[in-house]
Amino acid sequence: MTHIVNKTLLLFLLSFYSVFSQIETKNYTKISGTKCSILAPNGFIVSSNFNGLQNVEKGASIMITELPGSYFMMHENFNAENLKSRGMILISKETVDYNNSQATYIKVRQEANGIQYLKQIVMFGNQDYTVLANGIYPEKYKQIEKEIKTALFSIKYNKNEDISTIENVDxxxxxxxxxxxxxxxxxxxxxxxxxxxxxxxxxxxxxxxxxxxxxxxxxxxxxxxxxxxxxxxxxxxxxxxxxxxxxxxxxxxxxxxxxxxxxxxxxxxxxxxxxxxxxxxxxxxxxxxxxxxxxxxxxxxxxxxxxxx
Structure with missing residues (x-):
């Protein structure tokens, strides 16, 4: 049952996000409900609808999700065929150096409600967990692409942080x-x-x-x-x-x-x-x-x- 558990959870999480209180520490913003902190791009504030950041004016967001299970398996699952089945067109996918390890950097295009969106996805982890950071913005605001990429690659993961309580669901x-x-x-x-x-x-x-x-x-x-x-x-x-x-x-x-x-x-x-x-x-x-x-x-x-x- 384990494999379907992981895939079910991934789809579930891509659809639902909670109201969390993010904590800003110096220049980094701690994303509550995760073990991650991020440098917020200009114009982005903590979200009241999901665990991440949002730019209300441009309709852009950065969502961070932690999943149990192998990063390496998740890397393989994010291919053109699987993305297409979810309405996303793969633009590029590459393995990059990240925090003395490796990460997957993916760019996709998707239409929603008549609007063309671009997505940058940074994914990293190990055999036991995967962190999925998703930067989403309308294609007409493509000029913020570099800022979002910089933010995604600024993410710090604190593996020793304890997240053991239910936070802020209604x-x-x-x-x-x-x-x-x-x-x-x-x-x-x-x-x-x-x-x-x-x-x-x-x-x-x-x-x-x-x-x-x-x-x-x-x-x-x-x-x-x-x-x-x-x-x-x-x-x-x-x-x-x-x-x-x-x-x-x-x-x-x-x-x-x-x-x-x-x-x-x-x-x-x-x-x-x-x-x-x-x-x-x-x-x-x-x-x-x-x-x-x-x-x-x-x-x-x-x-x-x-x-x-």
């Missing part, structure tokens, strides 16, 4: 009656496992909130689309889709079956709840069929969801 879920425990938080994605390890070979549960507004006229179809965007999601067989209301938010509960990268059967549980302000919350539970009794537990956790007052 919702709660109750796991006190289950054997799940808090394991990690990456951006505003909270991860729970039963063995306290991640990646894990055992059932796991994740919850997060959208970073941007959506214009989903048919929320049922959008919920199915999000499910199908999971790794191997196109092959997921949907058993049921049920309208649901939790803490005053309407949404959809989906139960499905699929296979992981090892072709092992798995059960997938997804809840999406939609707000009146065009945000959404998503919860995902994945377990092997040998542990399919965890479906009941996934439902209990989802029903405990509450927005913080």
């Amino acid at each position: 919702f709660d879920i109750d796991l006190s009656t289950t054997n799940f425990i808090f394991t990690k938080q990456m951006s505003n994605t909270i991860i729970y496992t039963i063995d306290g390890k991640f990646p894990t070979e055992h059932p796991f549960f994740m919850a997060g909130k959208s970073i941007s507004k959506i214009n989903a006229k048919n929320k049922k179809e959008y919920s199915v689309e999000r499910l199908k965007n999971l790794p191997n999601g196109k092959s997921i067989t949907i058993e049921s889709i049920t309208s649901i209301n939790i803490d005053g938010l309407d949404g959809y509960e989906i139960i499905g079956y699929g296979k992981n990268s090892k072709e092992e059967d798995e059960q997938i549980y997804q809840i999406m709840l939609y707000t009146e302000s065009s945000d959404y919350y998503i919860m995902i539970g994945i377990t092997s069929l040998e542990n399919k009794d965890y479906l009941k537990t996934f439902k209990e956790i989802a029903q405990s969801f509450r927005i913080k007052k």
Whole structure:
């Protein structure tokens, strides 16, 4: 299950970011919720919507995400074919010297809402973790490209920093009656496992909130689309889709079956709840069929969801 855990988390994190308090130390800005600090480019301030920096005037941002798992595997996965499947066109990819080690430097182009964006991605790590720093800006502001590149390569990683508490998410879920425990938080994605390890070979549960507004006229179809965007999601067989209301938010509960990268059967549980302000919350539970009794537990956790007052 480990490989699908890593890919699922990557897609999850590319969609959701949390409200964090960044701490400015001298010229460096500490990105809370990560072990990273960065030199902010001119015009960039700490974001109130994701863990990173933003330039509101130019619609540009620098997002930093930490992922468990091999940097070397992630390097291989960031290829033209995989990027194209996510709507991104690979411009260039190279391995560069970085902080007495190596990093991957990638440039891509992507269209979103009729706007052409350019992205610079710096990725580094080792066999156990990967740091993904993503600089995004509209192509019409290409003149800030050099500043963003300089900022990305200024990132410092403090491997000894402890990040062991849940920070600044605007919702709660109750796991006190289950054997799940808090394991990690990456951006505003909270991860729970039963063995306290991640990646894990055992059932796991994740919850997060959208970073941007959506214009989903048919929320049922959008919920199915999000499910199908999971790794191997196109092959997921949907058993049921049920309208649901939790803490005053309407949404959809989906139960499905699929296979992981090892072709092992798995059960997938997804809840999406939609707000009146065009945000959404998503919860995902994945377990092997040998542990399919965890479906009941996934439902209990989802029903405990509450927005913080």
